[in-house]
Amino acid sequence: MSAPLAPLLETRGVVKHFPLHRTASEFLRGAPARAIHAVDGVSVSVAAGETLGLIGESGSGKTTLGWVIARLYPSTGGQVLFDGVDVSRLSGVHLRRWRRNVQVVFQDPVGSLDPRLRVWQIVGEPIQAQESVSRSRLRERVAELLPTVGLPSDCLDQYPHEFSGGGRQRLSLARALSLSPRLVVLDEPTSALDVAVQAQILNRLVTLQRERGFAYVLITHNVAAVRFVADRVAVMYLGQVVEVGPVRDLLEHPAHPYTKALLAAVPVADARRRRARYRVTGEIPTLVRPPPGCRFAARCPFVIDRCRVEEPPLREVPGRPGRQAACHRVEEVGDIPPETLRTQAPPLPEAAVAAP
Amino acid sequence: MDSRRSTRGDDLPLERFVRSEKGSDPEPPLLTTPPRRRGAVAETVRTVWLVMRANPLTLLGFLVVVVMVVTALVVGLTPILTHLLLGHSLSATPYPVNSFSTSDASQGPSPRHWMGTDSIGTDIFSQVLAALPLDLVIAFSVAGIALVAGGTLGIIAGYFDTPGTLGGAGATIILRVTDVFLAFPSLVLALAVAASLGRGTEAAVIALLVTWWPYYVRLARGEVLAVRHLPYITAARAAGVTDGTILGRHVLRNILEPLVVYYTLDVGTVLVTFSTISYVGIGVPFGVPEWGNMIEQYAGYLATLPWTVVGPGLAVFVTVLGFSLLGDGLRDILDPRSRRILSQGPAVDSTSAAPIAAPAAGEKA
Numbered sequence: 001m002s003a004p005l006a007p008l009l010e011t012r013g014v015v016k017h018f019p020l021h022r023t024a025s026e027f028l029r030g031a032p033a034r035a036i037h038a039v040d041g042v043s044v045s046v047a048a049g050e051t052l053g054l055i056g057e058s059g060s061g062k063t064t065l066g067w068v069i070a071r072l073y074p075s076t077g078g079q080v081l082f083d084g085v086d087v088s089r090l091s092g093v094h095l096r097r098w099r100r101n102v103q104v105v106f107q108d109p110v111g112s113l114d115p116r117l118r119v120w121q122i123v124g125e126p127i128q129a130q131e132s133v134s135r136s137r138l139r140e141r142v143a144e145l146l147p148t149v150g151l152p153s154d155c156l157d158q159y160p161h162e163f164s165g166g167g168r169q170r171l172s173l174a175r176a177l178s179l180s181p182r183l184v185v186l187d188e189p190t191s192a193l194d195v196a197v198q199a200q201i202l203n204r205l206v207t208l209q210r211e212r213g214f215a216y217v218l219i220t221h222n223v224a225a226v227r228f229v230a231d232r233v234a235v236m237y238l239g240q241v242v243e244v245g246p247v248r249d250l251l252e253h254p255a256h257p258y259t260k261a262l263l264a265a266v267p268v269a270d271a272r273r274r275r276a277r278y279r280v281t282g283e284i285p286t287l288v289r290p291p292p293g294c295r296f297a298a299r300c301p302f303v304i305d306r307c308r309v310e311e312p313p314l315r316e317v318p319g320r321p322g323r324q325a326a327c328h329r330v331e332e333v334g335d336i337p338p339e340t341l342r343t344q345a346p347p348l349p350e351a352a353v354a355a356p
Numbered sequence: 357m358d359s360r361r362s363t364r365g366d367d368l369p370l371e372r373f374v375r376s377e378k379g380s381d382p383e384p385p386l387l388t389t390p391p392r393r394r395g396a397v398a399e400t401v402r403t404v405w406l407v408m409r410a411n412p413l414t415l416l417g418f419l420v421v422v423v424m425v426v427t428a429l430v431v432g433l434t435p436i437l438t439h440l441l442l443g444h445s446l447s448a449t450p451y452p453v454n455s456f457s458t459s460d461a462s463q464g465p466s467p468r469h470w471m472g473t474d475s476i477g478t479d480i481f482s483q484v485l486a487a488l489p490l491d492l493v494i495a496f497s498v499a500g501i502a503l504v505a506g507g508t509l510g511i512i513a514g515y516f517d518t519p520g521t522l523g524g525a526g527a528t529i530i531l532r533v534t535d536v537f538l539a540f541p542s543l544v545l546a547l548a549v550a551a552s553l554g555r556g557t558e559a560a561v562i563a564l565l566v567t568w569w570p571y572y573v574r575l576a577r578g579e580v581l582a583v584r585h586l587p588y589i590t591a592a593r594a595a596g597v598t599d600g601t602i603l604g605r606h607v608l609r610n611i612l613e614p615l616v617v618y619y620t621l622d623v624g625t626v627l628v629t630f631s632t633i634s635y636v637g638i639g640v641p642f643g644v645p646e647w648g649n650m651i652e653q654y655a656g657y658l659a660t661l662p663w664t665v666v667g668p669g670l671a672v673f674v675t676v677l678g679f680s681l682l683g684d685g686l687r688d689i690l691d692p693r694s695r696r697i698l699s700q701g702p703a704v705d706s707t708s709a710a711p712i713a714a715p716a717a718g719e720k721a
Contacts, residue, residue: 099596112587116609126595167386
């Protein structure tokens with residue numbers, strides 16, 4: 001939980017743009033190709049053995065950031081430092097050797113396992129790619145690995161379709177851990193599973209981390225999962241980090257208006273605690289031409305003129321150690337608990353202004 | 357560490373499950389079928405048997421193809437072998453090809469002449485048999501060359517097609533050239549090429565090859581595009597697997613099934629087109645036994661001696677049918693997901709198979 005001195009992974013202003021095809025008129029005018037700004041200047045860090053949760057709504061760039069960290073996408077700009085080495089500059093053999101350090105668990109437990117390969121081939125694939133091992137030795141190693149994720153070691157010759165959803169996700173996990181990576185990017189590892197199985201997988205992740213010291217980047221929109229697994233959380237909105245901090249403090253005292261809105265939107269099962277939603281109004285701005293200033297300005301109940309012009313940098317939240325938020329008014333609105341923002345009906349801005 | 361785990365739990369239905377798992381609650385079954393202990397050969401035999409049982413017509417198709425191939429080998433090799441061993445060639449056909457006897461002219465099917473004789477007394481069955489090796493070899497090899505050449509180009513054009521890279525440029529070139537060939541109706545293109553090369557078996561084969569490969573480029577590329585961005589390919593890249601290995605282990609294996617099935621069905625189509633070229637009179641030289649050639653030759657007798665046309669026509673029909681049935685069965689054999697469905701009862705959608713099949717596995721255990 002303590003602030004790391006030398007982070008295992010550090011991104012510095014990472015940018016990932018996906019270029020769009022130019023239209024005919026743009027081509028004729030010689031206009032530059034437009035791009036989707038999926039990740040726009042993100043700086044986060046993960047220490048060895050630590051879990052960083054990445055939360056945000058769909059399209060906020062969480063997965064893209066995870067893929068840039070695992071070097072599945074080359075970054076458009078910025079640096080991704082792993083152990084002080086800029087990963088975005090690696091290529092060829094060096095890149096392939098480096099890959100044993102970072103592995104990924106994907107969201108889709110069906111699509112992430114080749115239906116034509118057997119368990120030992122799937123789980124052993126990373127080992128085979130990085131080391132020269134004999135077939136029998138590979139089978140032995142996979143058989144040793146399977147119990148660590150809670151699978152029987154005698155299912156080496158099964159096909160993935162013979163497993164349940166939770167079983168398949170365990171296979172994905174076993175594959176990702178087969179090389180003992182130092183960092184595992186968990187890309188929504190539980191969102192395709194039912195709640196009971198989610199809990200088992202998350203429990204297994206925490207146990208493995210304690211035993212073997214993996215660092216995790218947990219990408220999810222499941223706030224409960226983040227609270228259970230993560231040490232620190234970064235909240236993303238439209239390709240940028242709007243707030244970072246220790247998990248419990250951030251989830252219980254969100255400082256950024258967007259975080260407040262996100263947490264207020266988490267559904268509650270307990271009928272006694274049912275509450276009116278903190279509704280965010282307005283449209284999500286396009287990622288092709290992000291507006292100047294704060295990206296949440298169009299939907300923020302606390303918006304002032306400055307927000308629409310000047311982009312707020314991530315800065316310390318006063319009185320809350322280890323917390324950073326990207327909001328011009330964090331001193332004024334940081335302490336407003338999300339509950340008081342929940343109103344029975346829109347329009348919101350008036351009620352929100354009246355709250356303090 | 358523990359302080360953050362013991363959060364209030366007010367909006368955490370999750371925590372309840374987490375605690376219960378630490379207790380003695382049994383986990384739901386991870387495997388929906390019992391672990392397998394069969395060897396690879398035994399399993400293949402079992403799969404083939406399961407497919408045959410579920411779809412007996414596959415067996416028929418398989419038998420037709422085997423009988424065709426064996427007969428073609430016997431008919432094709434007998435003259436060569438007997439020439440080597442005995443010094444003079446013997447024919448495996450009941451009557452010598454292109455021989456005639458006026459006493460047997462214009463006879464209908466009988467025990468002596470199974471498919472009858474033509475107006476000068478040539479045995480139709482002997483001619484149909486004699487044509488078998490030529491027709492089969494051409495159908496297999498034309499479709500096979502198209503499969504390998506077109507398939508390779510299609511895989512390249514699919515897997516390496518990233519805009520702005522060398523692979524993307526290569527893919528564009530391959531696809532545009534393919535489009536040019538696809539712009540012509542295949543039969544018209546084949547006829548035009550064959551006609552321009554002059555009458556001859558080689559001309560017909562070249563015409564077919566020119567016409568055939570683009571379809572495999574399209575098919576292979578489409579299949580590659582469908583699997584290229586699947587998470588298991590991304591996972592392989594994340595593990596540091598090289599492009600060559602990914603192509604061989606993941607891409608080729610997953611696109612092979614539609615390609616092989618298409619090839620099997622295509623053998624029949626090549627046969628029909630080859631016969632058509634001969635029928636039009638610009639393929640195999642006059643007098644060489646070939647099914648399309650025979651149909652052309654006897655077309656004038658359709659009203660008076662119908663068996664002369666029915667014989668070779670039936671040969672084309674049975675061959676194409678055999679390959680079609682075999683192709684359908686191959687599709688089932690090649691897909692591990694269908695094996696399970698076949699072995700566990702009525703057909704179910706493979707994506708929803710897991711929960712449905714789970715109780716069945718439990719009962720067996």
